[in-house]
Amino acid sequence: MDDRIQKALDRVEPQVLAVAVVDLEHLAANYAKIHGRLRENTRIAAVVKADSYGFGAVPIVRRLYAEGCRLFFVATINEGIEIRRVLRPEAKIFVLSGLLEHTEDILVEHCLTPVLNGPRQAELWINHGGRIGKKLDAVVHVDTGMFRNGFSESEVLVYWEKISSNLKTNFVMSHLACADVQNHEMNDRQLVKFRNILKMLGNPPASLSATYGFFLGEDYHFDIIRPGKTLYGIAIRDDKIGDMENVIEVFARIVQVNSLSAGDSVGYGATFVAKKNMRTATVGVGYADGFMRKFSGFGHGFLGGKKIPMVGRISMDYTVLDATEVDERHLEIGAWVALTRSPDYTLERWALELGTLPYEVACRFGRRVERVYIGEA
Numbered sequence: 001m002d003d004r005i006q007k008a009l010d011r012v013e014p015q016v017l018a019v020a021v022v023d024l025e026h027l028a029a030n031y032a033k034i035h036g037r038l039r040e041n042t043r044i045a046a047v048v049k050a051d052s053y054g055f056g057a058v059p060i061v062r063r064l065y066a067e068g069c070r071l072f073f074v075a076t077i078n079e080g081i082e083i084r085r086v087l088r089p090e091a092k093i094f095v096l097s098g099l100l101e102h103t104e105d106i107l108v109e110h111c112l113t114p115v116l117n118g119p120r121q122a123e124l125w126i127n128h129g130g131r132i133g134k135k136l137d138a139v140v141h142v143d144t145g146m147f148r149n150g151f152s153e154s155e156v157l158v159y160w161e162k163i164s165s166n167l168k169t170n171f172v173m174s175h176l177a178c179a180d181v182q183n184h185e186m187n188d189r190q191l192v193k194f195r196n197i198l199k200m201l202g203n204p205p206a207s208l209s210a211t212y213g214f215f216l217g218e219d220y221h222f223d224i225i226r227p228g229k230t231l232y233g234i235a236i237r238d239d240k241i242g243d244m245e246n247v248i249e250v251f252a253r254i255v256q257v258n259s260l261s262a263g264d265s266v267g268y269g270a271t272f273v274a275k276k277n278m279r280t281a282t283v284g285v286g287y288a289d290g291f292m293r294k295f296s297g298f299g300h301g302f303l304g305g306k307k308i309p310m311v312g313r314i315s316m317d318y319t320v321l322d323a324t325e326v327d328e329r330h331l332e333i334g335a336w337v338a339l340t341r342s343p344d345y346t347l348e349r350w351a352l353e354l355g356t357l358p359y360e361v362a363c364r365f366g367r368r369v370e371r372v373y374i375g376e377a
Contacts, residue, residue, distance in 0.1 A: 001338070005249060008372045009336055016370045017284025018252045019336075022055050024063040024375035026245035030231050031067050033244060038225065039218045045071035047210065047228030049079060049096065054290075054362035055232055055248060056371045058086050064231075065091060066377035073226055077103055080112040092170070094139055096149075104128035108136070113170065115139040117149045122159055126166045138167040142197055144190040146177040153197055160201050171205035171224060172198060179212030179220075187216060234348060234358045246342040248362065250369070252283035252301075252319070254335045266320050267312030272297065280311065281323040283337050288316045290364030291339075295354055302338040302345070304330035 008021045035044060046069050052060040061072060061083045072087070073094050074080045080093045087093065089111060098114040098121045099107055107114055108128075116122045116138050129136040140163060143150035151159065163169060174194050178184035194208050207224035209216065214225050233247040258280045266272040266280060281303070287293045296313045301321050308321045323331055340346055351358040 004374050008374055009251065012370060012372060014334065016253075017255065018289055018369045019250070019372055020055075020365055020369050021249045021251065021372050021374065022059070023245070023247050023249075024059060024373055024377070026233060026247045027060065027063055027231060028067050028375070030233060030244045030247070031064060031069065034214065034225075034227055034230065037214075039221050041223070042221045043071060043224050044069055045073055045092075045094065045207070045224050045226050046231060047073045047226050048083060049073060049075035049228070050363050051079075053229060053232055053234075053359045054365045056373070057083055059371075059373045059376055062086055062377040063375065071224065073228075077106055077110075077112060081106075081110050084110045084112065092137075094170075098141075099124055108132070113137040113139060115141050115149075115173065116151075116163070117141045118151055119155055119159055122163055122167075126162065129166060135166065135168050137170055138163070139170050140172045142172060142174050142194070144174040144193040144197070145186060146175055146190075148175070150174065153193070156197065157200060164201075164204075169204060171207050172201060173207040173224075173226075176209065176213045176216075176220075179209070179216055182216065187213075187220075191220060229359045232359070232362070233346075234362075246346050248340070248347060249342065250339040250347075250365075251336045252285035252339060254281045254331065254333055254337060255284045255318070256282035257323070257331045257333070258282070265312070267296075268315060269313055272312040278322060278324040279326070279331065280320050281308070281326070281331060281337065282318050282320050283339075284317065285319055285339070285369070286315050286317040289366045289369050290361065291319060292354060292356075292361070292364065295350075298353060299339075299350070300345075302341050303335070308337070 005021050012019055046064050048057050048061055051057045071092050075096050077095055080095050094113050094115055096115050098117045125138055141150040142156050143152055176190055178186040198206050206222040208222050209220045210226045211228050211230045213220045214227055230244055233244045260274040260278050262274055262276050264274045285291045293314050300307055300309045304326045306325045308323050311322050312320050347358040347361055351361055
């Protein structure tokens, strides 16, 4: 085990049963890698929504700010308020959901910039600026084919003059629907449409790409890119696994060691039956912690240099592993079992086995999974 990770685990209070160790040094390395691959003058706006994909927004933004990042995206106003408490005023925080009626004062109070997703939001923000006698910052989102958020092309052409006259439009943005598939026809179609809209608006500063679009090449970079998952070491395609530094490792403590005889069963439903005498280790993590029940029976952990398979169903609070091959000296109550191990068994490999996305797994980690940080700013 990496000495830095061991030191992080040594800091954990004895009553904590599950831990996610987040390596902010690796986060900083990923930020530098992304920055080094951008075309000149393109800026990074870090996406830190959903508690930084479950990695912990406050330590993440502190470290990114220390690395020079000044632009951040969140999904909701409350997420913006949380990170504004630790960011200096020069840092810009953009709220992807924009604003609703009666949230205008909250945005101004916390120096948050709404992403305007349609005419109603634009009217609310313009009217509020008029009431307080200030030309407010805004981002304008135009839909180029995803049909989720944003002005339609016709709407933005109608409203642009009013927006540009009454607000400080930081940039115009859109979002790619199929950028995870490199040669998908939607990518070029949206790129062409976005360029045409920008031209009609007088070519304001622009942002089209989040993580997936970043890997499509410089044509998609524009003035600002919005990386999220790749900052956290999560690849966007099989061919990109290992391209970034892994940022998270997950551990759970042993809470019980059992000796089974042939014929004994494990867990709810008795879905696993021992074929021979064996030992099991029960660790304190379950589906209440985000360790999904569908993982039962085919995940594994690592202890004492051995790869140990999960057996039986994952329950709300516990997961059981076959520890027969592990030397007894490692089978102590309170010992840590690694549930990930870089580089061969990361969150991405979990997701592949689960048939889901690695950031869905990370976002599911509950508050009982304590985050411990290496390299806090």
